[in-house]
Amino acid sequence: MPFLVAEYDEGPSFATRKVSRPELDELLTRGIESPLAKALGLPRVFVRPEALEPCAGNFRNEAILYLMADPATGEATFPWTSGIGKAVVAAEHDFTADDAKVLHTYLDDLMTLYGHGEAEPSALNFQTFLRVGMADPSKSHLLRPRVQLRNIKTKPQLNGTKGFALRHIDQKFEIRIDDHEQGIIVTLDKLLLLDDHDAPVTPHRDLPLGLPTLAHVPRGRRPTPDPFPDYRTEIPPIPPEHFNMWK
Numbered sequence: 001m002p003f004l005v006a007e008y009d010e011g012p013s014f015a016t017r018k019v020s021r022p023e024l025d026e027l028l029t030r031g032i033e034s035p036l037a038k039a040l041g042l043p044r045v046f047v048r049p050e051a052l053e054p055c056a057g058n059f060r061n062e063a064i065l066y067l068m069a070d071p072a073t074g075e076a077t078f079p080w081t082s083g084i085g086k087a088v089v090a091a092e093h094d095f096t097a098d099d100a101k102v103l104h105t106y107l108d109d110l111m112t113l114y115g116h117g118e119a120e121p122s123a124l125n126f127q128t129f130l131r132v133g134m135a136d137p138s139k140s141h142l143l144r145p146r147v148q149l150r151n152i153k154t155k156p157q158l159n160g161t162k163g164f165a166l167r168h169i170d171q172k173f174e175i176r177i178d179d180h181e182q183g184i185i186v187t188l189d190k191l192l193l194l195d196d197h198d199a200p201v202t203p204h205r206d207l208p209l210g211l212p213t214l215a216h217v218p219r220g221r222r223p224t225p226d227p228f229p230d231y232r233t234e235i236p237p238i239p240p241e242h243f244n245m246w247k
Helices: 021-030 035-039 062-067 097-115 123-133 240-245
Strands: 003-009 013-019 045-049 087-091 146-149 162-169 172-177 183-187 191-194
Touching: 003 021, 003 097, 013 021, 013 097, 021 045, 021 087, 035 062, 035 097, 045 062, 062 097, 097 123, 123 162, 146 172
Parallel strands: none
Antiparallel strands: 003 013, 003 087, 045 087, 146 162, 146 191, 162 172, 172 183
16 A cells, blocks of 8 residues: 655645655655654654755755744754755655645744744644634644543643644554643543534544554664765765855
């Protein structure tokens, strides 16, 4: 069964690519995780450049630049700021060109807010954007179920808090609580599924099994991430003065 990933190119332009399981494993193990996607409640979204552009001038792949921005500042650092051409973005779940377009639209607006000092990247804000801004958000691979925590004995202060179920991990779920930067791992019996008005879904239904899982992630130790594969010797190096210009 093929898996779906998104190609990011200058423009920006986006295309869906079908990859095999070994190809997806390579992307997930050798890519670099997007820090801003993680801040938006989309953990384990990996970027893997496929081409360095040996050109002078202000060349940059804006869509990739946004993904690799620091959530605290909205700014990316070298080498993402120069010489990145086409790249592939993959996740534990299917990630298509349509998903890439929606995410880029949100990030483009978010960058404007960074310029005004008003950016608040969070799962709550992004999931609200999906539900309000999309004609049919249910078709997006980025949508996450709204949940409420319950029956938690170790940290009873969390009972009643709300958030989003990000992914499924070995019969448990990673939850991003509203206004929290870190996730919490809980079992299904600790969760109550909510509708878009934050009311319990009746009759009660379990979380959808279509949530991202760790099934796509190869086992074993992750190698040291290297965003630049072995094409370094195939493409002429970018002139040093180009690097100095855009540091």
